[in-house]
Amino acid sequence: MxxxxxxxxxxxxxxxxxxxxxxxxxxxxxxxxxxxxxxxxxxxxxxxxxxxxxxxxxxxxxxxxxxxxxxxxxxxxxxxxxxxxxxxxxxxxxxxxxxxxxxxxxxxxxxxxxxxxxxxxxxxxxxxxxxxxxxxxxxxxxxxxxxxxxxxxxxxxxxxxxxxxxxxxxxxxxxxxxxxxxxxxxxxxxxxxxxxxxxxxxxxxxxxxxxxxxxxxxxxxxxxxxxxxxxxxxxxxxxxxxxxxxxxxxxxxxxxxxxxxxxxxxxxxxxxxxxxxxxxxxxxxxxxxxxxxxxxxxxxxxxxxxxxxxxxxxxxxxxxxxxxxxxxxxxxxxxxxxxxxxxxxxxxxxxxxxxxxxxxxxxxxxxxxxxxxxxxxxxxxxxxxxxxxxxxDRRDDLIISGGENVYPAEIERVLRGHPSVVDAGVIGVKDGDWGSRPVAAVVWRGDPETAAANLLRHCEERLAGYKIPDHILLLPELPRSTSGKLLRRELRAQIASIEEMSATGN
Amino acid sequence: MxxxxxxxxxxxxxxxxxxxxxxxxxxxxxxxxxxxxxxxxxxxxxxxxxxxxxxxxxxxxxxxxxxxxxxxxxxxxxxxxxxxxxxxxxxxxxxxxxxxxxxxxxxxxxxxxxxxxxxxxxxxxxxxxxxxxxxxxxxxxxxxxxxxxxxxxxxxxxxxxxxxxxxxxxxxxxxxxxxxxxxxxxxxxxxxxxxxxxxxxxxxxxxxxxxxxxxxxxxxxxxxxxxxxxxxxxxxxxxxxxxxxxxxxxxxxxxxxxxxxxxxxxxxxxxxxxxxxxxxxxxxxxxxxxxxxxxxxxxxxxxxxxxxxxxxxxxxxxxxxxxxxxxxxxxxxxxxxxxxxxxxxxxxxxxxxxxxxxxxxxxxxxxxxxxxxxxxxxxxxxxxxxxxxxxxDRRDDLIISGGENVYPAEIERVLRGHPSVVDAGVIGVKDGDWGSRPVAAVVWRGDPETAAANLLRHCEERLAGYKIPDHILLLPELPRSTSGKLLRRELRAQIASIEEMSATGN
Structure with missing residues (x-):
C-alpha cells in the first residue's frame, strides 16, 4: 500500500x-x-x-x-x-x-x-x-x-x-x-x-x-x-x-x-x-x-x-x-x-x-x-x-517431482554444507516419469573423480530420496547476477548444453 | 497537518x-x-x-x-x-x-x-x-x-x-x-x-x-x-x-x-x-x-x-x-x-x-x-x-506553575464572573518553588474588607488549586489600551510597585 x-x-x-x-x-x-x-x-x-x-x-x-x-x-x-x-x-x-x-x-x-x-x-x-x-x-x-x-x-x-x-x-x-x-x-x-x-x-x-x-x-x-x-x-x-x-x-x-x-x-x-x-x-x-x-x-x-x-x-x-x-x-x-x-x-x-x-x-x-x-x-x-x-525458496524455482514439492534452495544448502563445495545451484529438468527432477551444478575444490560418490552419500544422509539430484555436474563457476543472485535461466542453459553434449557422446 | x-x-x-x-x-x-x-x-x-x-x-x-x-x-x-x-x-x-x-x-x-x-x-x-x-x-x-x-x-x-x-x-x-x-x-x-x-x-x-x-x-x-x-x-x-x-x-x-x-x-x-x-x-x-x-x-x-x-x-x-x-x-x-x-x-x-x-x-x-x-x-x-x-516568551501571558500551564485569561474570566468585580487582570510573578505564580488585580465595587475572602471562595469553587492567585490586589482601574486590551506590562509594573511597597512596610 x-x-x-x-x-x-x-x-x-x-x-x-x-x-x-x-x-x-x-x-x-x-x-x-x-x-x-x-x-x-x-x-x-x-x-x-x-x-x-x-x-x-x-x-x-x-x-x-x-x-x-x-x-x-x-x-x-x-x-x-x-x-x-x-x-x-x-x-x-x-x-x-x-x-x-x-x-x-x-x-x-x-x-x-x-x-x-x-x-x-x-x-x-x-x-x-x-x-x-x-x-x-x-x-x-x-x-x-x-x-x-x-x-x-x-x-x-x-x-x-x-x-x-x-x-x-x-x-x-x-x-x-x-x-x-x-x-x-x-x-x-x-x-x-x-x-x-x-x-x-x-x-x-x-x-x-x-x-x-x-x-x-x-x-x-x-x-x-x-x-x-x-x-x-x-x-x-x-x-x-x-x-x-x-x-x-x-x-x-x-x-x-x-x-x-x-x-x-x-x-x-x-x-x-x-x-x-x-x-x-x-x-x-x-x-x-x-x-x-x-x-x-x-x-x-x-x-x-x-x-x-x-x-x-x-x-x-x-x-x-x-x-x-x-x-x-x-x-x-x-x-x-x-x-x-x-x-x-x-x-x-x-x-x-x-x-x-x-x-x-x-x-x-x-x-x-x-x-x-x-x-x-x-x-x-x-x-x-x-x-x-x-x-x-522462490516459488518460480519450485520443482514438483511426483507430486512432491522440491525446493532447489534446500538442496543447494545441503550441497554447500559439504566442505569441498564452493558453490552449488539446482534446477528442475523435465522428466517423463516424475514431471520434473532436480539436477545440480557444483563448484568443487577436491578431486573431481571422487565428487559424485562423495556428494551422493552426503545428500543421502541429509535429504529425502526424491530430493536427491539425478545428476550432479561440476562447473568452474556458476552464473550469478551483480547482486549475487543465482541466474537459474543461465544455469539451466549451461546444464542443458552439457547434457546435450554428453547425450550426443561429445 | x-x-x-x-x-x-x-x-x-x-x-x-x-x-x-x-x-x-x-x-x-x-x-x-x-x-x-x-x-x-x-x-x-x-x-x-x-x-x-x-x-x-x-x-x-x-x-x-x-x-x-x-x-x-x-x-x-x-x-x-x-x-x-x-x-x-x-x-x-x-x-x-x-x-x-x-x-x-x-x-x-x-x-x-x-x-x-x-x-x-x-x-x-x-x-x-x-x-x-x-x-x-x-x-x-x-x-x-x-x-x-x-x-x-x-x-x-x-x-x-x-x-x-x-x-x-x-x-x-x-x-x-x-x-x-x-x-x-x-x-x-x-x-x-x-x-x-x-x-x-x-x-x-x-x-x-x-x-x-x-x-x-x-x-x-x-x-x-x-x-x-x-x-x-x-x-x-x-x-x-x-x-x-x-x-x-x-x-x-x-x-x-x-x-x-x-x-x-x-x-x-x-x-x-x-x-x-x-x-x-x-x-x-x-x-x-x-x-x-x-x-x-x-x-x-x-x-x-x-x-x-x-x-x-x-x-x-x-x-x-x-x-x-x-x-x-x-x-x-x-x-x-x-x-x-x-x-x-x-x-x-x-x-x-x-x-x-x-x-x-x-x-x-x-x-x-x-x-x-x-x-x-x-x-x-x-x-x-x-x-x-x-x-x-511562551504565549504572551502564559504562567507555568509547577509544570502546569496557567492562563491568565481563564482566571480573569472567573474573577469577572463575580457580581462585585468590575474588571480583572492576572499576571505571573516569579516564584522560587513553582517557577511562576498567578497574581490578580481587581476593580471591586463592594466593601473592600470583604473582597479577598469573597474572591478566594469564588475562585476555589471554580478553579483548580494551582490556578488560584497567590494575591489579589484591588485597584481603582486597570491599564487598558484604547481598544480595551489589557496592558499587561503596565499592570505588571503597577503590581510590582505595590508589592514592593508592602514588602518595605510602606
Missing amino acids: TAPAGLQLPNWLDAAALSHPMKRALSFANNHWTYADLHRSTSLAAAILADARGQEAGRIGILSANRPGFVFAVHAATRIAAPIVPLNWRQTSEEIAWQLRNSTVRVLVVDDERVDLASRACAGLPITIVAMKDLERASVLPKSLNGEEPRIDLGQEAAVIYTSGTSGRPKGARISYGNLWFSAIGSALHLGHRSDDVWLAAMPLFHVGGLSILFRAVIGALPVVLQKRFDPESMISAIAEGATLVSVVPFMLQRMLEVHGDARWPASLRRVLVGGSSTPPSLIEECLRLGIPVAPTYGLTEATSQATTLLPEEAVSKPFSSGLPLPLTEVRIIASSGAASPGESGSIEIRGPTLFAGYLGDEDRSAGITADGWFQTGDVGYMDDEGFLYVV | TAPAGLQLPNWLDAAALSHPMKRALSFANNHWTYADLHRSTSLAAAILADARGQEAGRIGILSANRPGFVFAVHAATRIAAPIVPLNWRQTSEEIAWQLRNSTVRVLVVDDERVDLASRACAGLPITIVAMKDLERASVLPKSLNGEEPRIDLGQEAAVIYTSGTSGRPKGARISYGNLWFSAIGSALHLGHRSDDVWLAAMPLFHVGGLSILFRAVIGALPVVLQKRFDPESMISAIAEGATLVSVVPFMLQRMLEVHGDARWPASLRRVLVGGSSTPPSLIEECLRLGIPVAPTYGLTEATSQATTLLPEEAVSKPFSSGLPLPLTEVRIIASSGAASPGESGSIEIRGPTLFAGYLGDEDRSAGITADGWFQTGDVGYMDDEGFLYVV
Whole structure:
C-alpha cells in the first residue's frame, strides 16, 4: 500500500542539511561531502535535470556505476519530484532500450564508461542524455530552479525499479516516496538508530538493496561510504574506519571473510545485513564464531528492500531464519489450506506501507495483490511459533517431482554444507516419469573423480530420496547476477548444453 | 497537518507483542508487564470499553492518576479506534463537566480516588462510568471483540487534549494517530533509538508530555517505567535501574538534583528532556557540570509534544537554546516585517505531520493556521544562524506553575464572573518553588474588607488549586489600551510597585 497523495514531509535532504550542515554525508574514494556540500551539489544537479527535462513529465533514467553523481542525481530528482529509473548496466543495449521505452524515460544520466551503451540504447528514442560529469562538476546555481519542490509528497512515485524477474520480461516496480520513507523508518526501528552510525554501500545503486541505503542515510542524517564496486579490501578498510551498518549478499561476505581471516573485527560494526535466502548457514555460523554481527535479511523490490531481518543477537539461536518482520511490515504464510500453522510452509505474503504501488502497466496492482492489500511474493517459506520467517525458496524455482514439492534452495544448502563445495545451484529438468527432477551444478575444490560418490552419500544422509539430484555436474563457476543472485535461466542453459553434449557422446 | 484517512499501519502494540512478547513493556511500583502481558491486558480492557461504549461513537474520557490501567485504557481505545480524552483531575468538577460535554465523552474511566469527582462532573450527562480497577482486574476475554480494529488509520482522531487557550475556555486539540506516530518517529530520529532504551514517565499522562511517552515506547517496542506521581527518589532509583530516556519539567529536575547531590549519574542515562522555555540556564549549566545529559525541549500540545530538542552534546555551546527542530517538524519565525533574520525575534510557527487536526468546534483549523499549513503557536522566539531555536516568551501571558500551564485569561474570566468585580487582570510573578505564580488585580465595587475572602471562595469553587492567585490586589482601574486590551506590562509594573511597597512596610 502506498501513502495517499497529500501527506507531505519536509524534504529530507533539506532537513538533514539544515540541522547537520557540517556532518559528513558522503564519502567516495578519498573525497568527502558534508550535508551542506551534498545539499549544494544536489541543488546544482536539480537545476541541470530540471532544465534537461523541460516541460516533459517523463522519468529520469540513471545508467551509471556507483559514484557521487549517482547520489546527486537521486536527491536532485527528489527535489524536482521527478521519478528515477535506475538501470542495470550489465544488460544489453536492447534490454536497456526496452526499459527506457517501457518507463518513458526522457532524461538519461550516464557516466563516462557507459556513453556508447547509452547512445545505442537511446537510438531513436526522444531522450536527452546528461553526462554524469556535468552533474558532478556543476558550480553555478541558476537564479531560479524550475519545478523545485520544497516538500516531499509521500504518495508520489519516486522510482521505477526493474525486478530481474526469474522468468520472462523484467517488471518495473513503482516505488513511492512513502515506500522509501516507511522502509527507512522500519529499518531504523528494527536495527536501531544512532547519530554516529555510518552506512557502507557497495552494492549497485541500481538495485533496491543499494538504492535504499541512500534513503536510510539521508532520512537518518547519516553518512554513506559509497564504493564503486565490491572489493573486499575496501570494505574491510571502510569498516575499520568506522562504518557501522553494512549491506551485502552472501558471496561478498564470503570474500570478506577469506580476505580478513581470523583477525578481529571492530566493535563499532553493528549490523551486517546479508540478503538472499540462499545464505548458507555455515556462513552465518562462521560469522558468529568470528564475532561479526551478521543480520540475515529477506527483502524484495516490491517491498522496497528489507521485509524481515534477523538481528545478530538472535542469529545464535536461529541461524537458518531471516528474522522477524520490520515493525511496519506485516508478513503472513498462506498454505493451500489457508493460513499456515507455525512450521508449515506456504506462500509468503506481505502488507504495509513499504509495499510498492504496482508494476508499470498494472497500476491498479491487480497482479499479485489481494483485495485487502496482501502482496503475494511468490516466495515460499514458513514462520516458527515466535514469528521468525524461514525462506524456503522462490516459488518460480519450485520443482514438483511426483507430486512432491522440491525446493532447489534446500538442496543447494545441503550441497554447500559439504566442505569441498564452493558453490552449488539446482534446477528442475523435465522428466517423463516424475514431471520434473532436480539436477545440480557444483563448484568443487577436491578431486573431481571422487565428487559424485562423495556428494551422493552426503545428500543421502541429509535429504529425502526424491530430493536427491539425478545428476550432479561440476562447473568452474556458476552464473550469478551483480547482486549475487543465482541466474537459474543461465544455469539451466549451461546444464542443458552439457547434457546435450554428453547425450550426443561429445 | 494530519495524515489523510486511508494510510494504515499495523497496530503498534500488536507489532511489538508479536516481535517482542517477552520484552518488558511496563513497570509500575514493583509490578512488571511484558509486551505479551500488555497485549493481553489491553485486549481485556478493549472488550470492556467496547461493551460500555455500545453503538455510540462518543469519546472515552480518562480521569485517573498515572497507573497501569491508564496505559491499558489508552492502548485499548486505540484497538477499538475510539478517541480518548485524558482529563486533568486537578480541575474542579465544573471544569471537567464542561470538557466532558464539549468532547461528547460517553464512557469515563475513573480510578478509585476520583470516583466522587467523576460522579459530580458526570451529573446529568449520558456517560457510563467504568472503574479503573475493573479494567485492571479483567481476566476473561470475551468471545468476540466488538469493533476491534486490527490496523491503525493514521488519519483518524486518537485523542482530544485540552489546552487552556489564552482567551478563557480551554480548547480541545484533536490529535490523530498519525500525529502521535510521526511525533514518536521524529523523536526517535532526533534522540536516537536503541533496543535497550527505557522510558521513564513521571509526568501526568493527561498532559501531552506524559501521554506521548506511551506512544514513543510502544512504537519503538521499548519499556515504560511509569510513576504514579513525581518523587525525586523514585526517579533516581528508576534511572539507577536502567531508565535511559527521561522527560521532566524544570522544577522536577531541580528537585532531583537537590536529592541526588553530587553523586555520579549512571552512564546508561542518555537523554533528560526538559520541557518549558522557563528552564533557568543555571539549571542547564548545573546539569552539564554533573554530567547529566540534559536536553531542553520546546513542545506544545498542538504539535503533539516535542517540536525542538537541544541534544546534550549541543547544550555546552548553546545552553539557552531549545535546540533544532525534530526532523519531521518545520519551524519558522515570522517578525512583523515577514520572515525573521537569524537572531530576530518573532512569532514561532510550526508545520509538519505532527501538527494537530484543529480544535474541537474549529475542525477546519481556521484558527491560527495559515493557508499553507503553518500553525501560529503564539509563542515568541528567534533562531540563530545555525537554526537553533530560542524561545523568548511562551504565549504572551502564559504562567507555568509547577509544570502546569496557567492562563491568565481563564482566571480573569472567573474573577469577572463575580457580581462585585468590575474588571480583572492576572499576571505571573516569579516564584522560587513553582517557577511562576498567578497574581490578580481587581476593580471591586463592594466593601473592600470583604473582597479577598469573597474572591478566594469564588475562585476555589471554580478553579483548580494551582490556578488560584497567590494575591489579589484591588485597584481603582486597570491599564487598558484604547481598544480595551489589557496592558499587561503596565499592570505588571503597577503590581510590582505595590508589592514592593508592602514588602518595605510602606
